[in-house]
Amino acid sequence: MATARSASLSTKRRSDSALVVCLAGNPNVGKSTLFNRLTGAAVETANYPGMTVGLNIAAARWGGREVQLVDLPGTYALDPVSEDQWVARHGLLDWQPDVVIAVVDATNLARNLYLVLQLVDLGPRVVIALNLIDEARRQSLRIDPRALSQALGLPVVPTVARRGEGLDELTAAAAAVAAGSNGLGHGRAVRYSARIEAQVAGLEEQFADGPAALPEGLPPRAAALALLEGDEELVAAFGEAGQTAAAAGRTSLAVPIAAARHAAAAAIAEACTEGRASAPAADRWWAATTSPITGVPILLAVLASVFAFLFFVGGRLSELLTSLWMATASPLLGSAVHGLFGYGAVAGTLLWGLDGGILAALAVGIPYILTFYFALALLEDSGYMNAAAFLADRVMHLFGLHGRAVIPLMAAAGCNVPAIMGTRVLSTRRERTIACALVVLVPCSARTAVILGSVSLFVGWQWALLVFGVVGLVGLVAGLALNRILPGEPEGLVMEMFPFRRPSLRLVVRKTWKRFGTFLWAAAPIMLLGSFALGALYETGLIWHLSRPLEPVVVGWLGLPAVAGLTLLLSVLRKELALQMLVVFAVARYGVAAHDLRTFMTPHQIVVYALVATIFIPCIATIAMLVRELGWRRSAAISAGTVGAALLVGGAVAHLLPLI
Amino acid sequence: MSLQSESREEYLEAIFKLNQQSEGATVGRVAEDLGLAAPSVSQMVARLAREGLVERDPASRILLTPGGRRKALRLVRRHRLSERFLTDYLDLPWDQVHDEACKFEHVLSDEVEERLAAHLGNPQTCPHGRAIPSADGELPDEAARPLAELSAGQKSTISFVSDEQPDLLRYLSSLGLLPQTAVSVEDVAPFGGPLLVRVGRARYALGREVAGKIFVRV
Numbered sequence: 001m002a003t004a005r006s007a008s009l010s011t012k013r014r015s016d017s018a019l020v021v022c023l024a025g026n027p028n029v030g031k032s033t034l035f036n037r038l039t040g041a042a043v044e045t046a047n048y049p050g051m052t053v054g055l056n057i058a059a060a061r062w063g064g065r066e067v068q069l070v071d072l073p074g075t076y077a078l079d080p081v082s083e084d085q086w087v088a089r090h091g092l093l094d095w096q097p098d099v100v101i102a103v104v105d106a107t108n109l110a111r112n113l114y115l116v117l118q119l120v121d122l123g124p125r126v127v128i129a130l131n132l133i134d135e136a137r138r139q140s141l142r143i144d145p146r147a148l149s150q151a152l153g154l155p156v157v158p159t160v161a162r163r164g165e166g167l168d169e170l171t172a173a174a175a176a177v178a179a180g181s182n183g184l185g186h187g188r189a190v191r192y193s194a195r196i197e198a199q200v201a202g203l204e205e206q207f208a209d210g211p212a213a214l215p216e217g218l219p220p221r222a223a224a225l226a227l228l229e230g231d232e233e234l235v236a237a238f239g240e241a242g243q244t245a246a247a248a249g250r251t252s253l254a255v256p257i258a259a260a261r262h263a264a265a266a267a268i269a270e271a272c273t274e275g276r277a278s279a280p281a282a283d284r285w286w287a288a289t290t291s292p293i294t295g296v297p298i299l300l301a302v303l304a305s306v307f308a309f310l311f312f313v314g315g316r317l318s319e320l321l322t323s324l325w326m327a328t329a330s331p332l333l334g335s336a337v338h339g340l341f342g343y344g345a346v347a348g349t350l351l352w353g354l355d356g357g358i359l360a361a362l363a364v365g366i367p368y369i370l371t372f373y374f375a376l377a378l379l380e381d382s383g384y385m386n387a388a389a390f391l392a393d394r395v396m397h398l399f400g401l402h403g404r405a406v407i408p409l410m411a412a413a414g415c416n417v418p419a420i421m422g423t424r425v426l427s428t429r430r431e432r433t434i435a436c437a438l439v440v441l442v443p444c445s446a447r448t449a450v451i452l453g454s455v456s457l458f459v460g461w462q463w464a465l466l467v468f469g470v471v472g473l474v475g476l477v478a479g480l481a482l483n484r485i486l487p488g489e490p491e492g493l494v495m496e497m498f499p500f501r502r503p504s505l506r507l508v509v510r511k512t513w514k515r516f517g518t519f520l521w522a523a524a525p526i527m528l529l530g531s532f533a534l535g536a537l538y539e540t541g542l543i544w545h546l547s548r549p550l551e552p553v554v555v556g557w558l559g560l561p562a563v564a565g566l567t568l569l570l571s572v573l574r575k576e577l578a579l580q581m582l583v584v585f586a587v588a589r590y591g592v593a594a595h596d597l598r599t600f601m602t603p604h605q606i607v608v609y610a611l612v613a614t615i616f617i618p619c620i621a622t623i624a625m626l627v628r629e630l631g632w633r634r635s636a637a638i639s640a641g642t643v644g645a646a647l648l649v650g651g652a653v654a655h656l657l658p659l660i
Numbered sequence: 661m662s663l664q665s666e667s668r669e670e671y672l673e674a675i676f677k678l679n680q681q682s683e684g685a686t687v688g689r690v691a692e693d694l695g696l697a698a699p700s701v702s703q704m705v706a707r708l709a710r711e712g713l714v715e716r717d718p719a720s721r722i723l724l725t726p727g728g729r730r731k732a733l734r735l736v737r738r739h740r741l742s743e744r745f746l747t748d749y750l751d752l753p754w755d756q757v758h759d760e761a762c763k764f765e766h767v768l769s770d771e772v773e774e775r776l777a778a779h780l781g782n783p784q785t786c787p788h789g790r791a792i793p794s795a796d797g798e799l800p801d802e803a804a805r806p807l808a809e810l811s812a813g814q815k816s817t818i819s820f821v822s823d824e825q826p827d828l829l830r831y832l833s834s835l836g837l838l839p840q841t842a843v844s845v846e847d848v849a850p851f852g853g854p855l856l857v858r859v860g861r862a863r864y865a866l867g868r869e870v871a872g873k874i875f876v877r878v
Binding site: 255 | 753754812821826827828829830831832833834835836838839840841846847849850851852853854856860861862863864865866867869870
C-alpha cells in the first residue's frame with residue numbers, strides 16, 4: 001500500500017471563501033452520524049484514483065459562514081499502511097483544513113487518543129468531540145472534559161451525536177479555533193524519548209538548511225516524525241535531496257514512536273477518567289455470538305431471518321407495487337401512448353420502456369433492494385455484522401476474502417447491484433474484485449425466477465436444485481481460481497469487534513434511504529434504457545436478424561433452439577426477461593401451444609437454458625455498477641469470464657446429460 | 661574463519677530460528693530456509709550431531725544441545741548487533757539490513773563483537789524489535805510463542821511482532837498491539853479460523869496468519 005502513488009489532488013476542490021473542516025476518528029465512534037447531523041442531504045463522494053475508500057464532502061452553514069465538511073474514512077491511525085489510512089492521511093494533507101474535528105469514543109478513550117496525538121504531531125488545528133458520553137456514563141465511566149482539554153491542549157466538547165447533543169457547542173468551538181490565529185487548537189505534542197527527539201531535531205535542522213521544500217505543506221516536526229516512522233511516500237516525495245535526509249532518519253523507529261504515543265494516550269486517558277468501567281452488558285452477547293457452539297446457530301438464524309425478511313417483505317412489497325402499477329399507471333400510460341402515437345412500432349417501443357421497464361423495476365428491483373438495505377442497516381447498526389464476519393472468516397479465506405464478504409454475497413441473492421456496492425466493506429481492490437466476481441455468480445431474484453419458472457415448473461424441482469448446485473460449484477471454482485490468479489496476497493484479518501448497541505430506527509431509515517437513492521440513480525436509467533432498446537428491437541422486427549450469427553454456438557454447442565439463443569442475448573438487458581421472451585418468441589414462431597416450453601424443448605434443453613441464463617453476465621445494470629466500482633477493464637474481464645463459464649458449463653452439461 | 665565453520669554457524673542459526681517457530685526444525689525445513697538440497701543438509705546435520713552440537717528427537721526434529729545453543733545464540737547476537745550497526749551507523753534502511761547482516765555476522769571476532777556492543781550502547785533489541793542475546797548467551801524472549809497457538813481464555817503479554825511485513829507491524833502498532841502489552845484470547849474460531857483477542861478496552865478479530873506473527877509470553 002505504501003508504494004508511491006501520485007498524489008494527484010483529484011479530490012481537492014477547496015473553495016477560497018468556505019471554511020474547510022475535516023472530520024477524523026476511529027471507526028464506529030459516531031463520526032458519520034455527526035457528519036450527517038452537521039450537514040444537509042447533499043453529500044458528494046470523492047475518490048482517489050485506484051482507491052475504493054472515498055471521502056464524503058458536504059456543505060453546511062455555521063452562523064452565516066459557509067463550511068465545507070470533509071468526512072475522512074474511519075481509521076485508527078494516519079500511517080499510509082492501509083487503504084483507508086492512506087485516504088485519510090491524503091485527505092487531510094490535500095484539503096489543508098482550517099480545523100479538524102477529531103471524534104473520540106468516550107468508552108475507549110486510550111485507544112482513540114492515539115489518533116488525536118498523531119493529528120497533533122501532523123500539525124492541523126484540532127477540536128475534540130468527546131462522543132458517546134451517554135454510553136460511557138452507562139458503563140460508569142466519568143470523563144472530565146476540562147482535564148482532558150488541559151492534558152491535550154485542545155478544546156474538548158462532550159457530544160451525543162445520535163441525539164444531536166452538544167453540536168452547537170462543537171461547531172462554535174471549531175469555528176473559534178479556525179478563526180483564531182492565537183495558536184488555539186495546536187495541542188500539546190508528545191515528547192518522545194531522547195533518542196527520537198535528537199533525531200527529530202537533527203532532521204528539522206536539515207530541513208531548515210536544505211534546498212528541498214517540505215512536501216504536502218507539512219510542518220518540519222511532522223515531516224521529521226513521518227520520515228522516522230518510515231513513510232515511504234514521503235521519502236519519495238523529498239526527491240534526491242530528501243533521500244539523504246531520509247537515510248539520516250533511520251527508518252526503524254516506527255514501533256518505538258507508536259509505543260510512546262500509546263503510552264501518552266493511556267496516561268492521559270487514565271488521568272481524565274474517574275471510575276472503573278463495569279463490563280458492558282453487551283459482553284455477554286459477544287460470548288454467545290462468537291463462540292462456535294452458539295455462534296454458528298445464531299449466524300444461521302440471522303441469515304435465515306434476513307432471507308425470510310427479504311422474501312416475505314420484499315415479495316409483499318413487490319406484489320403491492322405491481323398491483324398498484326397495473327391498476328393505476330399502466331392503463332393510463334397505455335391509453336396515453338396509444339392516443340398520442342397510435343398502435344405502431346413507436347407506441348409499442350414506448351410501452352416496453354415506460355410500462356414494462358418501470359413495472360420490472362417495481363416488481364423485481366425496488367422491493368427487494370429496499371428491504372435488503374433496511375435489513376443491512378439494521379444489522380450494521382446493531383454491531384452484529386462483526387460477529388458474522390468473525391465466524392465466516394475461515395470459509396471466505398478459501399477465496400482470498402475476509403469474513404466481511406459474507407454480507408454482500410448474501411445480498412446478491414436479492415439483487416446483484418446493491419451487493420456490488422456492498423463490497424465496499426472490503427478493504428483492498430483485490431478482495432473487492434474477487435467479491436464482485438462471486439457476487440455476479442450468485443443467482444439474484446430475477447435469475448431465481450427464471451430457474452423456477454422453467455426448470456422447476458416444466459422439468460422438476462430436483463433439476464432446479466441441480467442447476468443451483470452447478471452454479472454454486474462454478475462460484476466455488478471461480479473463487480478458488482481468482483485467489484490463485486490475482487496478484488497480491490490475501491490480507492490477514494485485523495478487525496475491531498465493536499460492542500453491541502441498540503440500533504436507532506431513525507439512523508437505520510436514513511441510511512437505508514440514502515443507499516437506496518444512490519442505487520436508484522445508478523441503476524434505474526439503465527434499466528429503462530434497456531427496456532426501450534429491447535422494445536425497439538422487437539417492435540421493428542430487427543430482433544430476428546440477430547439470431548443468425550448466434551446459431552453455431554447456440555444450436556451447435558449448447559444444443560438449444562435458435563430462438564432460445566436470442567433470448568439469452570437479450571436477457572442482458574433485463575434478466576427475468578429471458579424466460580418471458582422465450583415464451584413470446586416461441587409463440588411467435590411455433591404457435592400458441594409453445595407457452596409450454598416442453599412443446600419445443602426437451603427437459604435437458606430447458607436445464608441447459610436455465611444454467612446458461614443464470615451463469616452469464618447478470619444484467620446491464622449490474623455491469624454498469626461493476627464499472628463504477630472496479631473500472632471498465634476488470635468489469636469487462638468479469639463479464640467475459642461469466643460468459644465463458646456459462647458457455648463451457650452449459651456445453652458440457654448439454655453433452656453430458658444425454659449420456660446419463 | 662574457514663568457509664566450513666561459517667556454514668556450520670549458518671546451520672546452527674537456522675535450526676535455532678526454526679525451533680522458535682511452532683513446527684520446529686526438520687531437515688526439510690532447514691534445507692528450505694538455507695536454500696540447499698535436503699541430502700546435503702542431512703549430511704551436515706549428521707556431522708553436527710557427531711560434534712555434539714545437535715541431536716534428533718523421536719519425531720526427527722533437530723534440537724540444539726546446550727553447546728550448540730551457545731554457538732547459535734552467539735551468532736544471533738552478532739547478527740542482531742550487526743543489524744543495529746548497519747541501521748544506526750551506516751544508515752541502511754531496516755528492511756534491507758537482514759541480508760547484509762548475514763554476511764557481516766561471520767567476520768566479527770569476540771573482541772570486535774564486544775566493542776561493537778559497547779559502542780552501540782549495549783542495545784537490547786535489533787532494529788526489528790527482537791531481543792539481542794546477552795554476551796553470556798541469555799535470550800529473554802525465547803519463551804515467546806505465536807499468539808495463534810493460544811487457546812480461548814489464555815492471557816499473555818506481547819513479546820515482539822515479527823517484522824516480515826512492515827506495514828502490518830505498523831498497523832498493529834497503531835492499534836496498540838505492541839511489545840509489553842497485555843493481550844488475552846477470548847475466543848478461537850474452529851478449523852483455523854480467526855482469534856478474538858482483547859487489548860485494553862478494545863476487542864479485535866485477528867486472522868490466524870496475523871496472530872502467527874505476534875509472539876507472546878503466557
